[in-house]
Amino acid sequence: MSRRREWAETYVWDKVRVRTIVETEKGKVTDMLVQLEINEDGWQSVVRYNFAHGTPHMDRINKDGRKEKIWLHGRSLDEILTYAGIDVGSNWRKYLKECGYNETY
Numbered sequence: 093m094s095r096r097r098e099w100a101e102t103y104v105w106d107k108v109r110v111r112t113i114v115e116t117e118k119g120k121v122t123d124m125l126v127q128l129e130i131n132e133d134g135w136q137s138v139v140r141y142n143f144a145h146g147t148p149h150m151d152r153i154n155k156d157g158r159k160e161k162i163w164l165h166g167r168s169l170d171e172i173l174t175y176a177g178i179d180v181g182s183n184w185r186k187y188l189k190e191c192g193y194n195e196t197y
Contacts, residue, residue, distance in 0.1 A: 095117070096114070096115045097115075098114075100112070106131060107197070108131070108184065110129070110177075110180050110184065111127045121168075123142075124172065126177055128140070130188065130193055138153055139152055139191070184197075185197055
């Protein structure tokens with residue numbers, strides 16, 4: 093039986109958060125999402141690590157709508173989940189700026 097857990101960490105009240113979803117089966121990660129979001133007239137994705145398309149990857153979504161996909165081959169979902177949490181948690185301000193959100197946070 094699979095188990096799904098979801099939580100969000102707020103970085104700037106009602107403005108910036110990181111949402112995480114993890115699905116496991118028998119203790120092994122089978123699906124995951126770590127997503128940096130900004131609230132500008134509704135929550136929007138800025139950086140997203142996930143397992144959509146059957147391969148772990150990172151999406152960078154710019155304010156102007158341009159997207160960049162970076163494939164993360166050769167790593168387990170457990171490794172990607174750990175890496176994504178550290179990366180987004182450490183670099184969220186940098187990602188917001190690089191993706192066109194120029195306010196100071």
